[in-house]
Amino acid sequence: MPERRQRLAGNEVRLIENPGLxxxxxxxxxxxxxxMNKKLTSMLVIAAMFLGLNTNTAIAKDIFYYxxxxxxxxxxxxxxxxxxxxxxxxxxxxSAFTADRKFLYVVTKRHLIHKIDLAEKQVVSTIDTGGxxxxxxxxxxxxxxxxxxxxxxxxxxxxxxxxxxxxPPMLAQIDxxxxxxxxxxEMPWGSTALVSVKNSTNIYVxxxxxxxxxxxxxxxxVIGSYPMFEKKWNILPLWDNTMENGxxxxxxxYTPELMGLVSIDTNSGEITDTPLEGAPVFAYSVMSSPDKKxxxxxxxxxxxxxxxxxxxxxxxPIPEGTNYAINISSDGKKIYVSGGGSTTxxxxxxxxxxxxxxxxxxxxxxxxxxTF
Amino acid sequence: xxxxxxxxxxxxKARAIQSLAEGxxxxxxxxxxxxxAMPLGCTTIFDTGWETNPRPTYPIGNCQSSAKDFHGCxxxxxxxxxxxxxxxxxxxxxxxxxxxxxxxxxxKYD
Numbered sequence: 333m334p335e336r337r338q339r340l341a342g343n344e345v346r347l348i349e350n351p352g353l354x355x356x357x358x359x360x361x362x363x364x365x366x367x368m369n370k371k372l373t374s375m376l377v378i379a380a381m382f383l384g385l386n387t388n389t390a391i392a393k394d395i396f397y398y399x400x401x402x403x404x405x406x407x408x409x410x411x412x413x414x415x416x417x418x419x420x421x422x423x424x425x426x427s428a429f430t431a432d433r434k435f436l437y438v439v440t441k442r443h444l445i446h447k448i449d450l451a452e453k454q455v456v457s458t459i460d461t462g463g464x465x466x467x468x469x470x471x472x473x474x475x476x477x478x479x480x481x482x483x484x485x486x487x488x489x490x491x492x493x494x495x496x497x498x499x500p501p502m503l504a505q506i507d508x509x510x511x512x513x514x515x516x517x518e519m520p521w522g523s524t525a526l527v528s529v530k531n532s533t534n535i536y537v538x539x540x541x542x543x544x545x546x547x548x549x550x551x552x553x554v555i556g557s558y559p560m561f562e563k564k565w566n567i568l569p570l571w572d573n574t575m576e577n578g579x580x581x582x583x584x585x586y587t588p589e590l591m592g593l594v595s596i597d598t599n600s601g602e603i604t605d606t607p608l609e610g611a612p613v614f615a616y617s618v619m620s621s622p623d624k625k626x627x628x629x630x631x632x633x634x635x636x637x638x639x640x641x642x643x644x645x646x647x648x649p650i651p652e653g654t655n656y657a658i659n660i661s662s663d664g665k666k667i668y669v670s671g672g673g674s675t676t677x678x679x680x681x682x683x684x685x686x687x688x689x690x691x692x693x694x695x696x697x698x699x700x701x702x703t704f
Numbered sequence: 705x706x707x708x709x710x711x712x713x714x715x716x717k718a719r720a721i722q723s724l725a726e727g728x729x730x731x732x733x734x735x736x737x738x739x740x741a742m743p744l745g746c747t748t749i750f751d752t753g754w755e756t757n758p759r760p761t762y763p764i765g766n767c768q769s770s771a772k773d774f775h776g777c778x779x780x781x782x783x784x785x786x787x788x789x790x791x792x793x794x795x796x797x798x799x800x801x802x803x804x805x806x807x808x809x810x811x812k813y814d
Binding site: 400401402403422423425441442467469631632653654655656672673674692693694695697 | 767768769771772773774775776779780790791795796798799802803804805806
């Protein structure tokens with residue numbers, strides 16, 4: 333990680349930038365004995381001002397977003413308290429933060445795209461991908477680098493002369509102002525998710541296989557694929573924590589014999605398969621620890637996987653039952669399991685004991701994190 | 705069986721149905737016979753077996769509790785025969801019952 337050192341009043345200040353986590357951390361090291369309890373906070377602010385930083389970004393702070401039914405709930409990562417409710421129309425399935433971390437896009441009912449202003453805590457615009465007699469459902473969503481458009485995997489249907497017409501899935505780039513399809517390419521049946529790689533010059537569409545699409549030119553074109561179906565993989569890639577996971581998309585899969593992890597490095601485009609030893613556990617979603625040594629998985633239990641030995645290290649039943657989603661504090665000390673039902677359980681990552689249980693307003697689908 | 709006479713329309717209603725069927729072409733195909741290879745429309749994704757829990761010990765079965773998975777199954781029409789389908793007939797089902805464990809008493813759908 334890039335690091336800068338500066339001296340302030342005889343004391344050393346280290347500025348550490350972590351591009352993967354998009355966080356800036358300032359560490360203050362006193363040259364003499366100081367009453368740190370009283371002075372640390374003020375000195376950090378002074379250090380941040382000295383370095384020309386906004387004091388609000390000087391210390392890593394986590395904000396979590398619970399993606400529920402008719403609501404997005406905001407959870408403070410320091411106190412684990414629900415601090416705000418943001419009403420939205422519909423049940424949420426897809427989500428993406430803007431690069432400047434000011435907005436969150438959520439897809440509800442598989443066809444409404446809401447833009448949420450995170451400072452104002454309200455929906456500021458909504459578009460519908462359907463229209464002109466067509467239903468167009470979104471199974472896979474990510475923002476394009478231009479900030480004005482998005483890549484979506486669309487499943488479309490209409491009726492013609494009383495007959496139902498369903499067209500093959502398509503990867504499309506749509507205008508976020510009006511939902512207009514700017515360009516598209518047909519995808520295989522079963523496509524359900526997408527991942528932007530190589531600065532969104534490529535889109536990987538995940539279905540029975542992973543189809544690689546070059547979107548850097550005027551026309552989209554398929555440039556390759558990564559086989560999964562022939563290897564008997566069964567995959568449910570509905571929880572995308574790529575941003576929080578250091579730029580690596582990760583999902584678990586099953587064969588008749590084992591559970592494995594498939595990961596996509598969004599910087600290089602490399603796809604990695606990690607088959608795991610032992611009888612498979614059951615999990616909806618997975619996420620790496622910040623040091624990339626462990627993977628946490630969740631369904632009825634919180635599962636800790638050791639990546640070096642590729643084995644299950646701990647399987648801890650969750651008292652509240654099934655959860656769909658998992659997330660981790662940016663310092664790796666707390667694990668959040670959420671979604672499915674209306675609880676969010678916070679675990680201590682070291683002891684694997686529950687710290688608290690949040691009762692959410694609605695059932696939920698995902699639990700996302702922004703780190704400032 | 706070969707001596708059995710084919711079914712015949714005996715009354716007006718049966719003859720009407722028979723006339724509708726005349727010239728009818730194949731309209732249903734087995735999924736494995738060729739594209740499309742996945743169910744369409746409401747069940748666009750349907751990875752059967754995902755929640756058939758293979759473990760021999762607790763918890764045996766599916767999600768714990770089933771209420772936790774109700775909306776997940778409804779919204780995307782994973783189980784349209786058992787729960788409201790969120791893509792066609794019950795798009796706003798979540799407004800009636802956003803928290804199944806709390807609101808299940810008001811649950812109502814066809």
